[in-house]
Amino acid sequence: MNCAEAERMVSRYVRKDLSFRETQDFLEHISECSSCREELETSFFVHQAILRLDKDEDASMDLKTLLDEDIRKTTQRVILWRFRCAMLILLGLVVGMAVAGGAFWVLFQ
Numbered sequence: 001m002n003c004a005e006a007e008r009m010v011s012r013y014v015r016k017d018l019s020f021r022e023t024q025d026f027l028e029h030i031s032e033c034s035s036c037r038e039e040l041e042t043s044f045f046v047h048q049a050i051l052r053l054d055k056d057e058d059a060s061m062d063l064k065t066l067l068d069e070d071i072r073k074t075t076q077r078v079i080l081w082r083f084r085c086a087m088l089i090l091l092g093l094v095v096g097m098a099v100a101g102g103a104f105w106v107l108f109q
């Protein structure tokens with residue numbers, strides 16, 4: 001992913017509007033690109049400030065910590081999603097082998 005693509009995803013990340021694959025690519029990019037990370041911080045802070053104004057909450061909380069926490073939780077969700085995909089592929093292979101084995105057994109008995 002390049003910076004232009006990442007910048008286009010910033011507001012969608014903040015709104016939690018990215019697919020798991022897009023989120024994974026986006027998080028990989030911002031972990032290595034300080035420019036896009038700053039872009040994300042700015043959008044995230046504005047978004048949080050608006051949310052807090054709406055909820056009439058204290059806006060003075062540490063937004064940097066909030067973003068770090070958000071990235072940590074999102075990364076966990078992406079890892080869980082990858083684990084589920086791997087399990088589905090494994091399940092597909094097992095079912096496929098069982099079907100092939102069954103067909104082999106029926107044909108060559």
Ligand SMILES: [Zn+2]
Pocket residue numbers: 002003004006029033034035036037
């Ligand atoms: Zn970048």
